[in-house]
Structure formats: structure tokens, C-alpha cells
């Protein structure tokens with residue numbers, strides 16, 4: 211279980227998180243939504259200790275990672291698999307080498323064992339016969355899936371996804387959504403997705419929380435968010451320019467219909 215308690219974080223004099231409280235139960239599939247730049251990636255990075263909060267605590271299975279020695283933090287970090295927004299694959303390495311990165315660094319498994327694991331994890335994300343290719347030879351959707359195979363290579367308890375469908379066509383986005391759901395069930399992991407893609411949010415979430423102005427302003431099921439009276443939440447989920455959220459003006463012209471900010 212993950213407990214985020216009253217965390218705050220500013221960059222310079224700009225507050226990004228202003229007291230975020232969130233409990234994530236084991237096995238849950240939670241989606242964190244919010245406008246671009248609202249702090250979703252910053253919040254995810256806190257969970258794996260890549261960013262430390264200015265105040266507040268983050269408990270991973272009852273251990274506070276904000277006051278941990280580095281060696282303990284590395285141990286806790288191994289509970290997480292992360293699919294970064296860019297997929298973060300190394301271009302000079304083959305698909306197999308990319309998938310095996312964590313295994314190379316943190317285990318003493320033999321080359322043979324690692325080949326089996328890579329093949330197995332790639333099969334789980336629907337890829338075969340790509341082990342010897344380089345990322346440049348893959349489509350965007352395939353890169354995401356290789357990134358996902360790498361994220362699950364070390365059998366994590368928690369899988370974090372940062373904007374997993376952004377930049378994909380709707381069909382590929384749906385394939386990734388299906389995968390997120392299937393892995394949550396088959397691997398028995400806790401799934402945390404951050405996105406501004408509401409189609410994806412409705413599809414994969416047991417629970418949706420909305421981050422807005424540095425706090426959690428909504429927390430409920432997909433059915434509950436669809437029926438909320440909260441005007442800010444409604445404007446976001448319906449993707450409307452008019453409403454309490456003011457689009458950022460560019461060159462003095464307010465961009466109507468801009469929902470990504």
C-alpha cells in the first residue's frame with residue numbers, strides 16, 4: 211500500500227504540490243488526471259524517490275521513503291516498474307538489452323536466464339521476434355510495449371505509467387490500455403497511471419483522482435466522476451475551453467478548445 215501524506219513541493223518560488231494526500235491500496239488500478247504542467251509527473255517521481263518533497267511523508271508498504279538512507283531507497287525502488295513518458299529506451303542497445311537493463315544491474319542471473327525472461331516479458335506485451343532489433347526500427351506503439359516489458363522485467367509490485375497513450379493513434383492507445391488492464395490482473399500488481407487522456411482513464415481506472423492547483427480535487431470511481439457537479443472537474447473531463455479553468459493565453463489570444471494546456 212502507498213500512503214502519500216500532505217506532500218508539498220515547490221521549484222524556486224513556484225509551488226507545484228501544495229498538500230497532496232492520497233492512499234493507494236494494493237491491487238488497485240488508479241488513474242491520476244490533470245492538466246499538462248499540473249504536477250502529475252512530479253508526483254510520480256516522488257513515489258520512487260527521484261524527487262524529495264519539501265514536507266510531508268510517503269509510505270511504501272509502511273516504510274517512509276522520505277527519510278531513508280540511499281541503500282534502503284534502492285531496495286524499495288525495486289518494488290516499482292516504471293514506463294516513462296518517452297519510453298526512455300537506449301537507441302544503441304537492442305530490444306533484449308533494453309529489457310534486461312535492470313536484470314543486468316541488480317541480479318546475478320545468467321545470460322541464458324535473462325534471455326528467457328526477456329522473451330517471456332516481451333510475449334506478455336504481445337511482442338515476438340523483436341529481441342535483436344534496435345528501438346529505431348520500432349513503431350511508437352512497439353516502443354511503448356518494449357518499455358513496458360522492461361518495466362515488468364524485475365517482477366515489480368507497483369507499475370507506474372506516465373502518459374502511456376500520449377502520442378499514439380486511438381487504436382494503439384486502446385491496445386496499450388488493454389495491456390495495462392491485463393497486466394494488472396495477470397501479474398497481480400498495483401497500477402498507477404498518470405494521464406490527461408480521459409478515454410484511457412475511464413477504461414483502466416478502478417478509481418480516478420484529479421490533481422488541480424497542487425491538491426487532489428476529486429477522488430472517486432469513473433461512474434462518480436462522470437456524475438460530479440464539480441465545475442472544474444466537469445470542464446476538464448469534458449474538454450471544454452469555457453469554465454473555471456482558464457486556458458493559458460498565448461500571445462494575448464486565449465486558445466479555445468485547448469485541453470492539454
Ligand SMILES: Nc1ncnc2c1ncn2[C@@H]1O[C@H](COP(=O)(O)OP(=O)(O)O)[C@@H](O)[C@H]1O
Nearest residue numbers: 221222226244245246247248249250251252253
Ligand atoms: N526538475 C524540475 N525543476 C524545475 N521545475 C520543474 C521540475 N520538474 C517539473 N517542474 C515544473 O513543475 C510543474 C509540473 O510539472 P510536471 O509534473 O512535469 O507536469 P505534468 O502534470 O504535465 O506531468 C511544471 O511547471 C514544471 O515546469
Ligand SMILES: [Mg+2]
Nearest residue numbers: 250251372373
Ligand atoms: Mg508529465
